[in-house]
Amino acid sequence: MLAALRCVIRRDLLLAARRSSDVLTVLLFFVIVVSLFPLGVGPDAGLLRTIAPGVIWVAALLASMLALQRMFASDHADGTLEQMLLGATPLGMTVAAKVFAHWVISGLPLVLISPVLALQFDFPQEFLGVLALSLALGTPVLSLIGAIGAALTLGLRGGGALLSLLVLPLYVPVLIIGAGAAEAAVSGLGGHAQLLLLGALLVFAVAFAPWAAAVALRISTE
């Protein structure tokens, strides 16, 4: 079973490497959206510092939204998904492997680049770590919740818009807690409580989301 999971992860990463434009689109989208704010809001350092965590988090959320539709679509189109449904590995595990690969491709780059982007907002350097850590804990939750939505809207016409409507409300708690972590750290309260909550959300999502997505996949491929 582990061999199958390793194989799925390796395959998805290999496919992303051979089609790197998909990865770059998401990353560039994130960079551009975040960079628009300092240009639009103006050079008020105090204001920029205040909005930095919120802006970066909303941009990360939209960027991860952008990548969601691709999670199962190509496997659905070429029949690989059917083979996964009939695989020897429980479908939930296969889905978890796919979500992990999807996060490495579309979430991890955002986490890694976020400290650099935060500098545009004159964000205090000693709290860059908290911001990156909140994203590192939060973006996998976004991918996991998104997987359920992507599975439910698979093969539907206009699935993209429906997916956003379905998933964005579910992202709200992650957004509030995630952006709150860096804000609390800056204001001197320390972001530990929020980071712990994010961690708890992540554990919860890892345990349940892949199975929910698996059930959704079985329904939408019938």
Add this chain to the structure above:
Amino acid sequence: MGKIAGTSSLEAVNLHCVRGERKLFGALNFTLRSGELLRIAGANGSGKTSLLRIACGLLEPTRGEMRWAGENIRRLQEEFWRQLVYIGHANAIKDDLTATENLHVACTLAGISVQPAQIREALRRLGLAGCEDLPARMLSQGQRRRTTLARLALSEAVPLWILDEPFAALDSEAVEHVQNLIAAHLSRGAAVILTTHLEARIAAAMRIDLERT
């Protein structure tokens, strides 16, 4: 070539299938024992693919159930799927992966561990020698189908094959190869279900004709 030990039978009990408003078939019963070939015939749109998808558990029948070794396949899940090879209309081939990589992924998902040498041998048997390391997007339609079917050569220990139009897009030489694979598999005591428009050389033990309603 050893016999497959302890094969079970696949049983359809009172299957009904309604897709949308249309009734595809009703009250369908059959029992497929080891060593038997079931050929499903019928016009386009008569429900052949739906029947195959029900037989492998991708689709829930409107009424009735499929049983493997006397157990409903819905309950067996992975236990049943480990003993099944399903090859559908779609080739499940990724354009950006090579034939070897595609075949490796297909086998690993099915829980069969294969060595690179075995994969090359299987591709060679299907007449794909020299194309092993080309990205699948460079292959022709027939070569892609051959890549998918090369999985059969690596699934000799799997007691049930369900093949949806396996000969589509294949040339006569490849059809011959695949028929040989199926015949050899049947002689090992495995069961095979297939749909085809070709008059197959292998005698089918059973034939179900679906009427278009």
